[in-house]
Amino acid sequence: MMQFLKNIYNWIDVRLGTHEIITEKRTGYLLPRNINAWYSLGSVLLVIFALQVITGLLLMLYYVPDIDKAFDSVSFIMTEIPLGRLVRLFHAVGSSMMLLILLLHMFSILFMGSYKSPRELHWLTGFVLLLLAMGISLTGYLLPWNQLSFWATTVATDCVTSIPFLGDRIVELLRGGKQVGSHTIGRFYTLHVGLLPAVIAVLIGIHLFLIQRTGVSTPPFGLEDSKNQWKGETFEYEEHPGGVPFFPNFFLQDMISISLYLACFMLFVFFFPDMFIPSISYVPANPLVTPSHIKPEWYFLANYQTLKLFPSEIIGLTVQAVAMAFLAFLPFIDRGAEKHPLKRPLFTVSALGGILLWIGMTLWGYYS
Amino acid sequence: MRGWRIILMLLALGVMPAIEARAAAPQVIVCIQCHAALQGRLSLPVRLWQNSIHSEHGIACNACHGGDPMNSVNSMNPANGFRGVPPPTSVPALCGGCHMGITAYYTNSAHGRTLGQGGPTCVTCHGSHDIVSASLSLINKKNCSVCHTFDKALMIRKAMVKTDGMLKAIEKKITVLRSQGIETDPLEKKLFSLRNRFHAMFHSLDVTLIRKESAHIQAEIEKSNGAGGAGTGHLVGVLAVGWALLAALLFSLIKKNID
Numbered sequence: 001m002m003q004f005l006k007n008i009y010n011w012i013d014v015r016l017g018t019h020e021i022i023t024e025k026r027t028g029y030l031l032p033r034n035i036n037a038w039y040s041l042g043s044v045l046l047v048i049f050a051l052q053v054i055t056g057l058l059l060m061l062y063y064v065p066d067i068d069k070a071f072d073s074v075s076f077i078m079t080e081i082p083l084g085r086l087v088r089l090f091h092a093v094g095s096s097m098m099l100l101i102l103l104l105h106m107f108s109i110l111f112m113g114s115y116k117s118p119r120e121l122h123w124l125t126g127f128v129l130l131l132l133a134m135g136i137s138l139t140g141y142l143l144p145w146n147q148l149s150f151w152a153t154t155v156a157t158d159c160v161t162s163i164p165f166l167g168d169r170i171v172e173l174l175r176g177g178k179q180v181g182s183h184t185i186g187r188f189y190t191l192h193v194g195l196l197p198a199v200i201a202v203l204i205g206i207h208l209f210l211i212q213r214t215g216v217s218t219p220p221f222g223l224e225d226s227k228n229q230w231k232g233e234t235f236e237y238e239e240h241p242g243g244v245p246f247f248p249n250f251f252l253q254d255m256i257s258i259s260l261y262l263a264c265f266m267l268f269v270f271f272f273p274d275m276f277i278p279s280i281s282y283v284p285a286n287p288l289v290t291p292s293h294i295k296p297e298w299y300f301l302a303n304y305q306t307l308k309l310f311p312s313e314i315i316g317l318t319v320q321a322v323a324m325a326f327l328a329f330l331p332f333i334d335r336g337a338e339k340h341p342l343k344r345p346l347f348t349v350s351a352l353g354g355i356l357l358w359i360g361m362t363l364w365g366y367y368s
Numbered sequence: 369m370r371g372w373r374i375i376l377m378l379l380a381l382g383v384m385p386a387i388e389a390r391a392a393a394p395q396v397i398v399c400i401q402c403h404a405a406l407q408g409r410l411s412l413p414v415r416l417w418q419n420s421i422h423s424e425h426g427i428a429c430n431a432c433h434g435g436d437p438m439n440s441v442n443s444m445n446p447a448n449g450f451r452g453v454p455p456p457t458s459v460p461a462l463c464g465g466c467h468m469g470i471t472a473y474y475t476n477s478a479h480g481r482t483l484g485q486g487g488p489t490c491v492t493c494h495g496s497h498d499i500v501s502a503s504l505s506l507i508n509k510k511n512c513s514v515c516h517t518f519d520k521a522l523m524i525r526k527a528m529v530k531t532d533g534m535l536k537a538i539e540k541k542i543t544v545l546r547s548q549g550i551e552t553d554p555l556e557k558k559l560f561s562l563r564n565r566f567h568a569m570f571h572s573l574d575v576t577l578i579r580k581e582s583a584h585i586q587a588e589i590e591k592s593n594g595a596g597g598a599g600t601g602h603l604v605g606v607l608a609v610g611w612a613l614l615a616a617l618l619f620s621l622i623k624k625n626i627d
Binding site: 256 | 546602604605606608609612613615616619620622623626627
């Protein structure tokens with residue numbers, strides 16, 4: 001058996017030079033000596049995206065994007081299809097976990113200063129990926145056509161109406177009419193299974209390409225000089241001589257993080273699915289009956305609460321737009337060379353304050 | 369025997385659409401609008417009805433009193449089917465219009481045989497506007513002792529306690545299963561049918577029949593108890609989480625050796 005596999009490997013190797021890829025590009029691909037586990041969150045996100053695609057494709061086999069059939073088709077998947085309930089839970093819980101890990105990945109980049117030059121584009125593509133992940137989660141949330149998804153989508157899309165001049169038109173374009181209805185489910189389905197996954201896949205490719213071109217950034221921890229070494233005169237690949245080989249060393253770190261993530265993920269799937277699919281999700285959508293205390297999904301709660309906080313929705317929206325723009329263009333605003341969070345206290349305190357504010361607004365939105 | 373049971377079940381299932389068809393949205397009907405604004409005894413029925421099982425299920429005034437609840441001028445015109453307060457002798461037939469399986473039991477019982485001679489009708493136990501749903505608590509010394517001793521009623525009640533408990537237990541189970549996204553429709557329909565059969569049977573006041581039928585219903589509940597599935601097994605969950613943690617430990621040990 002081993003000899004057979006070896007023969008196949010040799011057959012491919014003499015044609016494509018796979019051995020060279022593994023030895024030079026993987027084993028010879030050196031990472032910073034002080035690299036830490038936070039760097040493996042990107043690999044965890046790749047696994048999550050792959051799982052979402054696989055489970056999504058499986059759900060597509062039975063899901064019907066029609067307001068009269070959507071709820072029943074999801075119920076059919078959950079109750080009649082072998083392992084259907086598990087596949088649906090994997091997909092639903094996975095979408096929330098994807099956003100959670102994306103935020104953690106973003107925070108780690110933020111505190112380690114990895115967004116600094118020459119990695120502005122890495123940050124920007126990552127930021128757009130976060131927005132797209134929120135978009136794909138929002139569009140997918142409506143598809144089961146239950147009371148929670150219908151009303152949460154109504155509330156979430158209502159927020160857009162506060163955009164001056166164009167708000168109503170954008171909402172109509174999104175919903176395909178004045179209200180969330182049959183045209184909305186068609187549009188959201190197309191976005192959810194077609195356009196958004198394709199754009200996300202392309203952007204992931206660009207994100208990885210950028211990392212390959214510039215090399216992995218050096219973490220600021222455990223170094224005397226934690227300043228950004230990039231001069232900005234010519235293109236320069238960030239080498240890490242004497243560093244940690246990607247394969248097998250960091251590959252194993254990736255595997256540890258992925259395994260730990262899967263343990264947490266399955267803990268939620270098997271023991272706390274109600275956190276992601278509460279009992280109201282099992283009631284078909286009824287546009288005539290508004291459930292009490294209806295709210296958007298957790299990742300939109302801070303935005304939702306901010307809108308409620310200000311007397312005018314335009315002010316609330318402007319504040320959010322400014323905050324988002326600041327975050328998106330942070331690498332162009334923060335031009336300091338220092339990367340260590342303790343050596344740039346103003347930034348660290350501001351960033352922590354921002355995160356706490358976001359958590360606070362989310363909790364306020366949840367309990368309000 | 370089996371034939372009439374099926375007919376009874378179908379009739380019981382047929383009650384719901386009948387109720388839906390007769391129900392009018394209580395917020396908009398003119399009966400509520402006018403009577404709620406009146407003083408004293410004329411507004412009392414509205415207040416009593418608001419806490420009733422009929423109100424809970426959207427069965428409004430017109431279901432029993434007739435009339436056109438959407439016509440503010442002629443709502444109480446007999447030409448629109450308004451019948452006012454139904455005479456006591458017509459109450460069983462009126463209620464039986466929706467609660468179909470019960471009338472026959474009642475008519476043949478000691479209660480039914482004294483109809484029009486001071487014997488009880490549906491509203492004697494269930495109320496007229498403050499209508500309460502059928503439950504064992506209705507069979508109590510205070511209610512029954514108004515006309516006769518409580519002995520026989522107590523025997524009937526005792527014969528029904530176990531089945532009643534089983535029905536309540538399966539109702540709770542359905543709620544849990546539904547909250548887990550498990551398809552409960554067939555189970556709910558079966559429970560609805562069994563509960564109706566169980567409640568209808570009481571009206572015969574025949575202890576032997578009640579005992580015999582209770583045993584049948586209990587057997588049906590036992591059969592239904594296994595239905596509905598058990599959800600995602602926690603054992604599988606423990607194995608999956610355990611497997612992932614074990615993999616993490618294994619990779620960690622290999623990494624430690626390589627580092």
